[in-house]
Amino acid sequence: MAEKILLRLTVNGEPRAVEVFPMARLVDVLREDLKLTGTKEGCGEGECGACTIRMDGRIVNSCLIPAIQAQGSVLLTVEGLATGEEPHALQSAFHHHNGAQCGFCTPGMLIAAEDLLRRCPNPDEAQIREGLSGNLCRCTGYVKIVDAVKAVAEGRPA
Amino acid sequence: MIGNSAIRKEGRAKVLGRSRYTDDKTFRCVLHGATVRSDVPHGILKAIRFGEGIPWKEFTIVTAQDIPGENIVAAIVPDQPFLVPVGGEIHHAEEPVLLLAHPDKYLLEKARRAISLDVEELPATLDVASSDRVFKEINILHGDVDSIWAQAAHVVEADYRTEAQEHLYIEPNGMLAIVAHGDHQDQVTVCGSLQCPYYVHKALVHLFNLPGDKVRIIQMDTGGAFGGKEDYPSLIAGHAALLAWKAGKPVKLIYDREEDMAATTKRHPSRTHVKAAFDANGLLLGLDVDFTLDAGAYATLSSVVLSRGAIHAGGVYRCPNTRIHARAMATNTPPSGAFRGFGAPQSLFALERHMDVCAAKLGLDPAELRRRNFLKLGDTTATGQLLKEDVDLAGLMDRTLADIGYTEKRKLFAAANETDTPIKRGVGFSVFMHGCGFTGSGESYLASVAGVEGLADGRVAVLAASTEIGQGKDTVFSQIAAQALKIPMDMVEVAQPDTKVVPDSGPTVASRSTMVVGHLVEDAAYAFKQALIQQGFLTEPYAPEVFREAVKRSHARLGSMKCYAQYHNPPHIVWDDKTYQGDAYPTFSWACYAAEVAVDTVTYEVKVEDFVANQEVGRVINPVLAAGQIEGGVAQGIGWALWENVEWKHGRMANNQMTNYIIPTSMDLPRIRVGFLENPHPAGPSGAKGLGELPMDGPAPATLNALQNALGPLRLDEVPMTPERLMDRMEVARG
Ligand code: FES
Ligand code: FES
Numbered sequence: 001m002a003e004k005i006l007l008r009l010t011v012n013g014e015p016r017a018v019e020v021f022p023m024a025r026l027v028d029v030l031r032e033d034l035k036l037t038g039t040k041e042g043c044g045e046g047e048c049g050a051c052t053i054r055m056d057g058r059i060v061n062s063c064l065i066p067a068i069q070a071q072g073s074v075l076l077t078v079e080g081l082a083t084g085e086e087p088h089a090l091q092s093a094f095h096h097h098n099g100a101q102c103g104f105c106t107p108g109m110l111i112a113a114e115d116l117l118r119r120c121p122n123p124d125e126a127q128i129r130e131g132l133s134g135n136l137c138r139c140t141g142y143v144k145i146v147d148a149v150k151a152v153a154e155g156r157p158a
Numbered sequence: 159m160i161g162n163s164a165i166r167k168e169g170r171a172k173v174l175g176r177s178r179y180t181d182d183k184t185f186r187c188v189l190h191g192a193t194v195r196s197d198v199p200h201g202i203l204k205a206i207r208f209g210e211g212i213p214w215k216e217f218t219i220v221t222a223q224d225i226p227g228e229n230i231v232a233a234i235v236p237d238q239p240f241l242v243p244v245g246g247e248i249h250h251a252e253e254p255v256l257l258l259a260h261p262d263k264y265l266l267e268k269a270r271r272a273i274s275l276d277v278e279e280l281p282a283t284l285d286v287a288s289s290d291r292v293f294k295e296i297n298i299l300h301g302d303v304d305s306i307w308a309q310a311a312h313v314v315e316a317d318y319r320t321e322a323q324e325h326l327y328i329e330p331n332g333m334l335a336i337v338a339h340g341d342h343q344d345q346v347t348v349c350g351s352l353q354c355p356y357y358v359h360k361a362l363v364h365l366f367n368l369p370g371d372k373v374r375i376i377q378m379d380t381g382g383a384f385g386g387k388e389d390y391p392s393l394i395a396g397h398a399a400l401l402a403w404k405a406g407k408p409v410k411l412i413y414d415r416e417e418d419m420a421a422t423t424k425r426h427p428s429r430t431h432v433k434a435a436f437d438a439n440g441l442l443l444g445l446d447v448d449f450t451l452d453a454g455a456y457a458t459l460s461s462v463v464l465s466r467g468a469i470h471a472g473g474v475y476r477c478p479n480t481r482i483h484a485r486a487m488a489t490n491t492p493p494s495g496a497f498r499g500f501g502a503p504q505s506l507f508a509l510e511r512h513m514d515v516c517a518a519k520l521g522l523d524p525a526e527l528r529r530r531n532f533l534k535l536g537d538t539t540a541t542g543q544l545l546k547e548d549v550d551l552a553g554l555m556d557r558t559l560a561d562i563g564y565t566e567k568r569k570l571f572a573a574a575n576e577t578d579t580p581i582k583r584g585v586g587f588s589v590f591m592h593g594c595g596f597t598g599s600g601e602s603y604l605a606s607v608a609g610v611e612g613l614a615d616g617r618v619a620v621l622a623a624s625t626e627i628g629q630g631k632d633t634v635f636s637q638i639a640a641q642a643l644k645i646p647m648d649m650v651e652v653a654q655p656d657t658k659v660v661p662d663s664g665p666t667v668a669s670r671s672t673m674v675v676g677h678l679v680e681d682a683a684y685a686f687k688q689a690l691i692q693q694g695f696l697t698e699p700y701a702p703e704v705f706r707e708a709v710k711r712s713h714a715r716l717g718s719m720k721c722y723a724q725y726h727n728p729p730h731i732v733w734d735d736k737t738y739q740g741d742a743y744p745t746f747s748w749a750c751y752a753a754e755v756a757v758d759t760v761t762y763e764v765k766v767e768d769f770v771a772n773q774e775v776g777r778v779i780n781p782v783l784a785a786g787q788i789e790g791g792v793a794q795g796i797g798w799a800l801w802e803n804v805e806w807k808h809g810r811m812a813n814n815q816m817t818n819y820i821i822p823t824s825m826d827l828p829r830i831r832v833g834f835l836e837n838p839h840p841a842g843p844s845g846a847k848g849l850g851e852l853p854m855d856g857p858a859p860a861t862l863n864a865l866q867n868a869l870g871p872l873r874l875d876e877v878p879m880t881p882e883r884l885m886d887r888m889e890v891a892r893g
Contacts, residue, residue: 038175104381
């Protein structure tokens, strides 16, 4: 196996450095090396979106990214959405609208929703559904998730 | 409190990414576990071979020989081993044979692949139709159906089938086990993703041959279950614990998606023959249903799934002569298991499709045929259960049809479908019920317990083994206890299900948590208040702060005070397991669902464009959480109806990846429109009934009935009705 590399990242605004194998999956680096277990793994093959994070301004499935590809990048995970104890508007809206049932898709869904609202601040229902279609949820039937995103877009998260 | 949409109690932790699921918990010295499986569907295990190039000495290796207690999973029928021993019989291709543990996940996977098995293959039964081994057979007889055929104006019969469905909870199964070796006895602790802590507890007590207090099972936050974490977790917990016991270190056994899909249980495939007789006025005279479930290799929960399927096979119709013959058959496929609806979606699919087929034969609108035959107050069901509640099925149906615009749309679509547009539209519906709680004598046999405990800080804790699996149990139990104690919800904690702390409230299944266990929580809360009053700590009326002080004082004086309530069968509920006659359920939830579909007759793709789900579930304790349950269930039902197809290859799931087993995305579904009609029922707390499984029953027949409306006479007899199957049916119809 290859030698470990020193991986330098900015995660949720903080500089981090860890020694990892170059082909380690970014999801494992986050969860195991950086102890950021908010990001989830549901499939490991880029299908479910549970491992969605933002990397250098774009959302990616962290289960598909080898560590070496993330060298020097800026990452946002679910833990970085809140400001201290103050939840992000999307987090409040998911909470108040019952957008999280079992909660396992939620971290990835929140990152995808945040990205959607950045790209498209006033989405209609079809745009929300399209924007979240890379994130599978088995519990909600998506209605309450769509409602939560809509509420934030309309400026009334709770 | 009750009836308002209190916000999900554990929701904040979930949105902040702070919930702790099984794989989020770890120890520095943890080993990772892996399972070696059989590979062939039927045979005798002759030998296990360890390949070259692996440092086997570094591995913890467990085979059947190592098992300290019984090598059998304690269940309704004890027939499934934890590990097949050398010399033993392999019954399906995913059967566990050997366990491995190592600190390095990558080396572990390499080692797993380096093990090969010598198996003497035996002929396998892979098709339920060729099985002759019966796990369970049920006959329900009401009147004399054979006397009816000759005198009936119409007799309509047809065959229906439903295929396996994968639960696809987004969190795969996983367990973390720790075994402390004691001087006399070991202490086994397992934390995991599971629905029923006491099922796992029982399985491990037998596996290790330990007293109950030496086995502790803790439910971690669980990322969805839907029945899929009801019985299989007993195996995974047993495997993790065996490895931890042998290694002397904590072991994590987390399935990846492919293993989870291939090896764990699925919805039972079904085959149903329905024969119905009507008089000249469209009144149902006789119903003969033959219902077969493919149970897979072991009995697991199949007898109870079959029972629910059989009881629901007669649907919501009055019928003087009914015969339901049901069997669960063995095949050499991985065992089928519990999945939301538990047999009822299968038999109700057949019946509710058949009602539309009959309506067409009789020249009646499907709504009219149903209206003439609905059960009413004072009628009896196929099991002879007298309906004591004033159910208004016609009202429920009329409201649903109005909501979806049934009459106008049928006219509109009929005209549009006449043109040469490739997109054909249709609207269809289903009417159905779901029995709440366990079938028949199940609840009195379980005799569940729940409790309320006073805490040092003046709050109370609800003690119950019911698990939060996304449905909102923590919130609903808090609401129920808070209402009974006249305190705000934030003064109620809900204890984490941990067999060391909570009593056995029975499994979290069968739409029973709110209605049955919730009722026990309510009773325990009243008992707790009564105890505070009797001991002189509290007098009524009181303000919440006074209550808090009273609990604090009682705690300081007497230590933690706990009050429990136990389930007792109400005397008016009578059930005979031998004849299958009596009160099958304390009560039913009732529903009518309607779907509007658009079919592309070039690509055979079906889109559900509108969906209305109206139900009567007694008093709704938390409307927002309840709607969330219905929406999620409908999504699973639509997925089962159209896309979710398990492909089998020599007894194994061939498409065990999310890439090729397709569940609905946000783009595949319409906004599901949910409505509740309230009719409080005394069986539940403040009149609540069960609702978790109900939404799985209706979408498949409603969707296929809508397809029928869009496409005209066509053999729409199977779910999932994938584009391939639809193409096949349409080509046959075109000749
Ligand atoms: S875990 Fe990465 S997409 Fe599913
Ligand atoms: S809330 Fe359970 S998967 Fe989305």
